[in-house]
Amino acid sequence: MEQNAPGGQHPHRDLRRWTPSPVSDNEPFEQYAFQPIPNPYNPGAEYFLQAGLPQGRDQVPLDDFPKTASSTLQPVQDPRKQPETKKRVQWSFWTWEIANCLLLLISLFAILATLYPHDGQPLPQWPFSITINALLSIYTVIMKTSMLLILTSGVGQLQWSWFLHPRSLKDVVRYHEAAEGPLGSLSWLCRYHIRQPLTALAAVIIIAAVAVDPFVQQLVKPVDCKQLEDGGPPASMPRTNYLSYDRDAFPSDVLATIASGYYTPQNLSDFTCGTGNCTFGTEYRSLAYCSICEDVSDSVRIEENCMIYHNKKLEPGSCHKSDIPREAAISEWNLTTTLAAAPSPLSLNFHRKIDTNNFTVVTPKQNIFGIGRISRRLDTSGLENTVSYIGLGNDLGVIFAKSDVSLTPYDPNNQGDRAGCDNAATNNTWWCRQYGAAKCSLQPCVRSYTANVDGGRLTETLIGQSDTNMTWGYGESAATEGLVRLQNFLGVVDTQCINDAERQGLVAAGYKIDDKVRWLPYNLTFNPRIDTPVDAAFPQSLLAHECLFTIDAEFNNDIWTFVLNQFIVGIVQRQYPDNEIRPSYSGPTQLLSLFDSSHVNEATIRDAMNRLADAITLWIRTHGYASHSQRAVGEEYHYAICVKVNWNWVALPAVLTGLTMTFFLLMVISTYRQRLPIWKKSPLTLLFHGPGGTSWIDPNLVAPASKPATEIDLATDRGTQDFADRITVQVSRDEYESPGLRQVEPRSVRMRKPRGVWPSKSSTRHEDNNGVYSGI
Template identity: 25%
Template structure:
């Protein structure tokens, strides 16, 4: 059974040590304690173990061993109460080292008694290796973030396996940088406390302040506010606080924006243009012996009556992405033109008309018979003897008694002429969100007058127009004659009459009688045909946009679509446009991560330099250093009288201590 006996000798400042007494030396006492005086006799250090085993024999229990315990791990005793400020790498000189004890790490000094080999308290070899490696890793992580962002800046979002995103990679690298930097910051701040206590007598409470600063942001903030760490400590605390924003700022560097890109590939964007149009069928009922094909008739009706604002909606196109564009191109089509004839109007009185019941007329032959004819439409179809340009399909003259800007019932006659002609159009085409839109930027009309009666039967009587690069576009003779013959019937002369109950009016199958209110016009109105009704409605309904010209434009566009959808059409390739997200780097947010890493490296270098300059042991945040080297005996006695931990903390604020080292370098403590 082992027994432990504490030993205390007030003649020593640290802890007493008992000389070893060999068995049998003094049988009357279990152990003998000898008090040393300075430089009077050799001082023997203890055995390599943490206790000394002293064999004794008291005649009663010869097997009992007494162990003297050093409660503060001080294995050596200085030759007297002499202490030296600062730190020392010195060790006790050794002599007469036997090979056996050299192998066991044990020395003997002057005698055969084994003694423990004395070394430096902590080794100085490579104390900052971990911090240097981790700060290099932090630099590599931040550099990787900048490299990745520079690589993908302005490029489409990368598609990586397992749905890994760019933000996830940046967040990972930022986390690595933050974690590795924290090691250098924590150990650097911890090392500053040893330097601070080495250089001056400071309040003992600063030990806890530095310790808290090395463990977290709250402690760093306290160190910064209290200014207990000096300039270097405050800088380290500030860096530790700002480092919290490294990861958010790193992810704020990159944003995602959208842009339009061209999608390559055949058939990605295509629309037809008409190089020629020859669609016609023989028809003996037509005055020209040709009738239009049904797609063209459908196009004319669509332009007249659809009123959907999209006369070109029937045009087929290819656009894979729903957004496409084309360079300007030429196509054969139908153009319209409207001119004002009001200035050429004159009074017209029928031979049997009363003096007060006259109408108006224009030189082209169109007229209003009397004041009851509030609206009229007169068609002029080119004849074979060439009374109009050969490209002209039809002319329409509209007249009325109530102007758009007048008052209901006020006589304010007006006249307008519109024409349809084959032409060469220059178009800009685009598809936006799947909707086709076209803008005509130019047109060419061949105004040559041709007398068909003077040409041979087999002569080429088509309507030609020359485009860019001397390319020629043709409207075939049959197609031209078919449209003229059909329009002669479809756009037959007609009028609109607003009459009272006793008015006489011949009602036919085509007559339309409606009680119509549109614009300034209202009342029961009789129309000779639906075509007249359509132009009358547009004239008053769309006064600001020139309703008649609008209807003529819709009809011309719809007929052009029919030209571009029949034989003689050729595709025009365009560019499909896709909207993609791409990486946009805001380099201003990269300043903080770079500054934090550089600041941490500078702080670490300064802490290493201060450690070397002050010859301070690189204990950093080691808990063993705190356990091995605590307060001296006087400080322990002083704090031992305090009650709770909070009382000790309050007392520590007023007690100033400094690191002190014994002469042999084996013992270091905080002394008041």
Template identity: 20%
Template sequence: METTPPDTQPIEEDWPLRQRPHERGSTHGQLRPSSSQQSLSTLRETEPQDLQSHLHSTQQSRKKTNSLWQYCTLWVWEVLLLCVATAAMAAIVAILLHQDGRPAQDWPFPITLNSTANILSTICRGILVSIAAEIICQSKWVWYWSDETVSRRIIDLQHFDSGSRGLVGAARLAKLVLWHSPTKLLLVFIIVFSFAIGPCIQQAIKTVGIDKADPEGTASIPVSTALSGRNWGAFFSYTKDLNDATESGLSIDFVLHPKLHDWKNCSFTGFQSKTPQFIVGKEVTHASAGICNICTNVTSLIESKADPNGILDTSKTSYELPNGMTLKRADTMKVNYGNLSWATAVMSPEALDVSERALANVTVLSLTSISDAAKNDAKNYPSSVAISCSIFACLRSYSGSVIRGELAETVISTTTMYADIGEREEEEDPVELLRTSLPWIDETYWWNYTALQSPCLVNDETYTVNNMAKGPNLTTMRHVRKATAPDYPSIRAPRQCVYQFDSILANALTVFMHSELFHGECSYGLRTLLDTAIDVEDELFPKCKGNDWISGFWETGNATAESIEHHFLDFTNTFTNELRMGLMPADNGIPVLVRGEAYQMVSFTSIDKQ
């Protein structure tokens, strides 16, 4: 019997830690490695997986970077062009802000500012439109690759194609992508609003004209401060021209436009504010001695009476004023002079005061086809009108400037000139002194009509009635008038503020107006009017005896108190302008000029930022 030696017996059952090969998944009998061995084993098992994942992520990152760079490379020219467009727009803004408020002549380049802005805006617009159009063309493929491809129509290709070409197509594309793609809608808006870039920039650029003081220019207006009657030749030459006009029956042009200087715009210093005045009528800028008129409507004093000797219907009535002026038979108008004591009932206090020392008191009585409510006659007589005007020496205060080469001035106020006996301390009554003095014989009794200008500007200082006595170069005025009788107090004022009208000139002007100008009577005459080659018409018109120019008062049968007064105003304005232009200069013969500032119209660039 074979026995197994003890040392050769199987040990499977005696070695529980060893795992049998057929016992998969069982840990019974398995050897447990140490902790260091276990870590090394784990690292060896996981290292290939982590490395593979790291390499994969690195490759993906590199692919993304490369694809992004490749994507940007495709649009590099568009990006550069966009930078150019931004630079062009920035240049437009910088240029416009720099030129705003600067003279247009300071622009240093041969091409104009508008052309420069137009070129830059065209570059900017062209770049924006080209980029937007290219993006729209590329985005049409994305339009079909989106998740909503099922709802996309083939005709949308045409909308995208048209949207990149013009304004109408862009508007249609905007309707298509309005609620689907804000990016494409923005591109459409860029195309649409790009058309407004050029017009808006051109509209913002404006040119305004501003008057700038010219240091080399001079401005002046002639005025009369001291009128002298010693220049008889000039006066009688002027009156002869008037006589020639009246004898020929021509109307006298009372509108005078003197050429003062060659500058287009000028301003003059205001007496009150001592600053240049650009608005006419706001403040007194200059004053001048001359003549004025004040008129009173005396139509209500006309007495109408039946004239049995009248032949025509219009001559069966006579019209009479309290001063004895009468229109009867075929008379149409009478012009006469004389005192106005008979009209005191209808005259204002100012008119009464002026009439006592007026150079001429003229009354016009005329027939008219226009009825006057002031003359309420119970009988059905033809209408008539009467007006009395006093012409007197005065001081005119003006506000004026030269606008576009023409003098624009308006009368701010007028001041009546009164007889001034100056510093004489005569014992006799000053009124008698003026009545008996003969200034053209003895200069001891020489006197003037004077008036005080207030406010008055002397050496850049303003003087008024309250501080005249504190001014330089003082002189004494002592007016002879009812309001200051019987003391006739004197006034001390700077000589530059006292304006004079020589008594000899006043007397000569009085004689001329009484004997030549405002004197005469007119009657109906017959004149043949040839309107056409066939129609011949006869018309009645006033025929004045040797003074046909006063027929203008008649106004072709439509005379009114206002129209007659306007003729007197024209005469006084014209004669005053003639005096200012040197008709009767001062004794030294030097013309008096009011200096001002000359301006040149300079074009400035103005940018409308609204």
């Protein structure tokens, strides 16, 4: 290559290809113009080529190089004469970024793969006590590192697209800071907003990546949970399909069970749960007793007659105290309260008679509250050879009647007016009206439950029951079978329990099965006291499969005869002591508790009847016929700490992963379309391709290539790094010069080369048509 061009002009030094300029120590410094020529690597793009002297005079002139074959420089052809070739995206220069994209995806899927199988499960017990949060932290570090490496490289590459137009040199610093962290990215966004959309996107991702760690940690939440206990007996709950009753020996414990449940709701205690934590999620059914009450106060008839002692004689007068003259005194009154079609003693008469001579009370006691019973029996008028005392249930009449207290709003218990009765919207209560009536019923039924045992404490939930007023089926024949009348058995079938064969058998027997009606009254044709095998044929299979519920009808009669008549049926009376400010009441203890000093109402009566039904049900479930009282089976659990995954928190890492990969793809495409060299964020680009070019490099101080056939392409980040690896620099602190970075001789002696050898003894240097140096 000629050292001086004709006319004294120096050959152009392409900033993309490293070409040292020949210079003489005696040649003065001159200013040379920049001449744009086409880029031989990217057709259509231009680079500025400078013909001029190096920045320093300490370089060895190329004239001093020996003119040997090994050091002869081949002439450079004019790149404008090179044929244009179609180039593709150089993916090989993005290998590290592509690898990080894969690592980014792997870390995201690793988070999902780790959490999904453990969602709702106990905390995993891994070796070395590794926790699930520790793994998530590792995945997060890998994710953020890969993400930031991709973004940093991309932002570094985008700065060269930014400088395709005249920009401030300080923007190099701004781009560097934007690629380094969220503060620099925020500063760049505040200054340039979206003037460079891809850079703005990268800045937003870098800022949002700060929240990746807390978002990933929020994915996992430890919660208390129950785990199925393996081995051991299952949990069980008492239930029965058939209550057998021996009339000759009525159970003595029925009264105690009912008395306890009447005052305080009783919890079932006859259940098994070894761990103290069990669940009965599947519905189980049992024979039971049910109650229903309705307010029938509108059916009450009231008659009032008052006699007032006035002017030394009794005269008819008003029964309202406010209408009575102050000087007068109430002498006699008569109040009759009657519940229509109610059984005795629900037609109650309340009266008071005073001896006008000495003003003493002649009738010191009056009925004020009562409960009566009517037995509901099977209509046997059209049946032959049928017992006439088959009981189907019992109806109750409850009445709260007027007394002298109703003549005034005064509350004798609290010595003040009756509270809550001054508002017309709320005063239609038994307490405010001072009278009321209710009609209730108690009879057999079938109840459906689910249950849960938590810490040894049972919570049983009633989810359904058969109709309380439903008439059950009964035995269809009066003939005896084993000395047992079939008509003494009441029966009902759960149509949601039966199989197809049993359904067909019922239809063939004349029963109409309506899918909308679950409970079907059934007339027994077999003796339920005879043990039934599991594989029994229809109709015995109904009882074997726990679909038929039956009870001895005599139980409905005897429980009232021996227990409930004395317990709940009776009268409460008002007494008149000498001091009438605080009246007293007498009657059965249960009724006095229900009466509650005239504070009784329909709600308290309904609750009392429900407690009675629950108490009877509790006794029935634990005293069923053994062969038809298989216990309900549940599952035992133990407490554990489980993993609860809040999947909503994975949104941010997933979105940032997708945006990062999208950014990388768009950045590569943008670089290709703009035909920019792939310099990325390397600071060497400014050293080799900046305003000073490569003129500062002393070829005699460049280390030889590690491989004989190494090619250096300064248009790529890889090429600049390979070339920079062979150049040694040092900060100069000479007192006669300002501090600066100077090229020095490599430290290794074996890397030193004789003066004039380019750059090693066994290598040759030449420039091909593409401007790539080989042998350097």
